Amino acid sequence: xxxxxxxxxxxxxxxxxxSDKAVLRVCERIIPNLKIILNFENRRIENGRMNxxxxxxxxxxxxxIQEFEWIADCxxxxxxxxxxxxxDWCEALNNYLTQLYDLGDTVxxxxxxxxGSEKFLWVG
Numbered sequence: 001x002x003x004x005x006x007x008x009x010x011x012x013x014x015x016x017x018x019s020d021k022a023v024l025r026v027c028e029r030i031i032p033n034l035k036i037i038l039n040f041e042n043r044r045i046e047n048g049r050m051n052x053x054x055x056x057x058x059x060x061x062x063x064x065i066q067e068f069e070w071i072a073d074c075x076x077x078x079x080x081x082x083x084x085x086x087x088d089w090c091e092a093l094n095n096y097l098t099q100l101y102d103l104g105d106t107v108x109x110x111x112x113x114x115x116g117s118e119k120f121l122w123v124g
Contacts, residue, residue, distance in 0.1 A: 004122035005108050006037045010097075011124055018090035020075045026093060027072040034065045034100075037121065053108055053120075061103055061120075067096040097123075 013026045038061060044052040071092050074081070086092045104121030 002116055003118045005118050005120050006040075006104075007122040007124070008033050008037065009124050018088060020089050023089040023093045024072055024075045027068045027075075031065060031068050031072070034061075034068070038062055038065060051109065057106070057108075057120075064096060064099050064103060067099070068093075071096070 008030065010026070010030050013029045015022060038058070041053055041058050045055055045058065071089055075089055081087065081089050081092060084092070101123055104119065104123050106120045107117045108120050109118040
């Protein structure tokens with residue numbers, strides 16, 4: 001059985017609308033929630049907690065958050081996604097959501113006592 005260390009709900013922000021406005025709305029909604037998780041994990045590291053994650057892993061998570069911030073910033077500045085090898089900002093969003101899903105699926109701990117593994121982030 002898998003236990004999830006953190007959870008975030010993003011599906012309620014996703015739609016079939018691929019406009020820049022819709023992409024910006026998704027970024028603006030998920031970034032604060034991701035930062036809460038990041039701050040929580042950084043505090044665990046700073047406090048030397050036994051269940052703290054590897055600093056490199058948390059850094060990778062922070063980089064993904066920064067990519068969502070970058071997308072939002074580019075949309076706000078009316079930058080052309082083609083300059084960054086994307087057809088549109090929705091493609092960029094999907095790219096970084098995939099990275100978030102992959103990172104979230106990382107096993108952070110395994111315990112026979114609790115009958116399963118703990119994964120980093122449930123993205124629903």
